[in-house]
Amino acid sequence: MTLTYTNSEQLFIGIDGGGSKCKAVIYAGNKILGEGLSGRANPLHGIQQTFTSMTQAVQLAAVNAELPTEALSQTIAGVGLAGVNLNKLKQQVEAWQHPFAQMFVTTDLHTACIGAHQGGDGAVIITGTGSCGYAHVGDKNLLIGGHGFGLGDKGSGAWLGQQAAAKALLALDGLAAETELCQLLFDYFEVSDAMGIVENLAGETSSHYAKLARYVLQAANDDEVANNIVTEGASYINDMARQLLSLNPPRFSMIGGLAEPLKPWLADDVIKQLKPAINSPEMGAVYYAQQQLLN
Amino acid sequence: MTLTYTNSEQLFIGIDGGGSKCKAVIYAGNKILGEGLSGRANPLHGIQQTFTSMTQAVQLAAVNAELPTEALSQTIAGVGLAGVNLNKLKQQVEAWQHPFAQMFVTTDLHTACIGAHQGGDGAVIITGTGSCGYAHVGDKNLLIGGHGFGLGDKGSGAWLGQQAAAKALLALDGLAAETELCQLLFDYFEVSDAMGIVENLAGETSSHYAKLARYVLQAANDDEVANNIVTEGASYINDMARQLLSLNPPRFSMIGGLAEPLKPWLADDVIKQLKPAINSPEMGAVYYAQQQLLN
Numbered sequence: 001m002t003l004t005y006t007n008s009e010q011l012f013i014g015i016d017g018g019g020s021k022c023k024a025v026i027y028a029g030n031k032i033l034g035e036g037l038s039g040r041a042n043p044l045h046g047i048q049q050t051f052t053s054m055t056q057a058v059q060l061a062a063v064n065a066e067l068p069t070e071a072l073s074q075t076i077a078g079v080g081l082a083g084v085n086l087n088k089l090k091q092q093v094e095a096w097q098h099p100f101a102q103m104f105v106t107t108d109l110h111t112a113c114i115g116a117h118q119g120g121d122g123a124v125i126i127t128g129t130g131s132c133g134y135a136h137v138g139d140k141n142l143l144i145g146g147h148g149f150g151l152g153d154k155g156s157g158a159w160l161g162q163q164a165a166a167k168a169l170l171a172l173d174g175l176a177a178e179t180e181l182c183q184l185l186f187d188y189f190e191v192s193d194a195m196g197i198v199e200n201l202a203g204e205t206s207s208h209y210a211k212l213a214r215y216v217l218q219a220a221n222d223d224e225v226a227n228n229i230v231t232e233g234a235s236y237i238n239d240m241a242r243q244l245l246s247l248n249p250p251r252f253s254m255i256g257g258l259a260e261p262l263k264p265w266l267a268d269d270v271i272k273q274l275k276p277a278i279n280s281p282e283m284g285a286v287y288y289a290q291q292q293l294l295n
Numbered sequence: 296m297t298l299t300y301t302n303s304e305q306l307f308i309g310i311d312g313g314g315s316k317c318k319a320v321i322y323a324g325n326k327i328l329g330e331g332l333s334g335r336a337n338p339l340h341g342i343q344q345t346f347t348s349m350t351q352a353v354q355l356a357a358v359n360a361e362l363p364t365e366a367l368s369q370t371i372a373g374v375g376l377a378g379v380n381l382n383k384l385k386q387q388v389e390a391w392q393h394p395f396a397q398m399f400v401t402t403d404l405h406t407a408c409i410g411a412h413q414g415g416d417g418a419v420i421i422t423g424t425g426s427c428g429y430a431h432v433g434d435k436n437l438l439i440g441g442h443g444f445g446l447g448d449k450g451s452g453a454w455l456g457q458q459a460a461a462k463a464l465l466a467l468d469g470l471a472a473e474t475e476l477c478q479l480l481f482d483y484f485e486v487s488d489a490m491g492i493v494e495n496l497a498g499e500t501s502s503h504y505a506k507l508a509r510y511v512l513q514a515a516n517d518d519e520v521a522n523n524i525v526t527e528g529a530s531y532i533n534d535m536a537r538q539l540l541s542l543n544p545p546r547f548s549m550i551g552g553l554a555e556p557l558k559p560w561l562a563d564d565v566i567k568q569l570k571p572a573i574n575s576p577e578m579g580a581v582y583y584a585q586q587q588l589l590n
Binding site: 044045083085086087088144145147148150151152162165166169170173174175194195198199201202203236239240243 | 339340378381382383439440442443445446447457461464465468470489494498531535
């Protein structure tokens with residue numbers, strides 16, 4: 001698909017919301033005028049927090065673009081958010097009294113895919129706080145995973161953290177061999193027993209768990225339990241990639257905070273197909289808004 | 296340990312809080328005067344809800360005992376709650392402006408164990424919404440599991456439900472073989488795709504997941520995936536039981552909503568040691584309050 005939006009005066013906003021952060025970009029002609037970054041914007045974990053983060057991100061982007069806040073009312077926004085494949089959440093987001101002239105909402109996967117392949121067909125896997133895969137090839141769409149913390153999201157940052165904690169607690173109960181992973185968690189939380197680990201994790205959000213991921217990945221070179229966790233996560237990402245590649249997408253990219261650190265753990269046939277993402281998810285959200293206007 | 300509390304005039308309250316319900320009993324002499332039942336009371340999932348449920352349960356018990364609500368101010372309460380092995384939660388519960396003359400708080404495991412063995416030494420495994428094990432033998436205490444939904448609680452109702460949903464979603468993504476379990480979840484939630492399952496479970500509490508458990512147990516006789524889940528859960532409970540039995544407790548019981556349905560899945564050496572619980576966790580809470588007064 002070639003973008004043919006030609007009105008270089010029109011201001012566009014692209015927003016990428018996620019479990020840990022929200023990014024916004026202001027774009028006109030073929031230039032990024034400003035960018036803004038704020039906190040988590042995952043409607044599954046709080047719709048008001050999502051709106052607050054989106055508002056902060058676009059206001060920061062306006063300041064960065066040296067535009068008055070009132071200019072937002074002239075913008076056309078594309079928004080990519082986790083969870084809006086669920087109808088009830090999509091409706092709640094669309095009912096938002098947004099500050100834009102128009103707003104188009106789709107999944108964060110969709111905008112990430114459009115961004116990575118600069119508006120063209122392709123497939124992406126996102127591994128950050130959560131994990132999921134998406135492909136758009138011709139008239140085919142494929143969505144895999146992205147079911148959220150606790151229901152799937154294997155290989156994601158939150159999953160790596162949660163598995164590490166669960167396996168360490170099993171060992172500390174004497175029901176599995178104790179390895180370095182327990183000490184790693186003690187050090188991280190500055191505690192000395194299982195209760196200390198539980199106290200630091202009980203009831204916490206997926207992004208809180210995801211902070212443990214890079215320590216689990218580091219430990220995986222030496223520690224058998226951490227190695228098993230990362231291998232299982234990578235195996236899921238391999239399965240997901242092969243499923244997406246069965247649609248023969250012209251391009252395939254992996255994005256998100258865990259894409260690079262997980263890469264060495266993936267299978268050769270998957271790594272061979274990887275191409276760098278051309279543009280960001282928030283620019284994908286801009287392309288999405290432009291596509292919707294042209295349709 | 297023999298109970299020697301002899302003041303037959305003193306009113307005692309025993310409260311057992313849990314992930315799905317809260318039970319209260321009013322006791323004096325050696326008679327139960329009244330009982331009350333209310334909603335979930337797990338401080339890990341909401342401290343205010345816990346206080347509300349406890350208040351409702353004791354008020355209902357007072358009505359059932361034909362006592363005026365004011366009589367509660369004369370009672371001495373024993374309270375068993377999940378999560379109060381975590382210091383911050385125990386402090387929050389103890390800071391509650393409770394309606395009793397005195398209140399003693401301990402874990403739900405501790406009161407369940409005291410109740411099951413009528414004040415004597417022993418070991419218990421509780422498998423309901425969550426799972427955990429506890430033993431008190433001489434001067435030794437052993438606590439296993441009970442880390443909460445997402446961090447452990449294998450073999451529990453919530454874990455069975457969560458595993459079933461996760462495995463079904465994996466199959467519906469084409470990443471595992473699809474079995475009857477998918478249809479079972481479709482029927483249960485009255486939906487027809489993965490999104491419908493996610494929409495019904497995302498962000499829900501452990502007790503919501505636990506409602507799926509009995510369907511998973513039923514399916515486990517015929518369905519390979521359900522069978523693997525239940526076998527893994529039972530294997531964890533076996534490990535936990537053997538760990539507790541290594542302390543040579545004079546009695547060993549399993550209690551909670553899943554104790555009976557899980558029993559056929561346990562190993563023979565574990566089943567052989569099982570004895571029926573003599574009394575309820577809420578009566579255990581009464582014994583606990585009496586023991587604390589005598590100490």
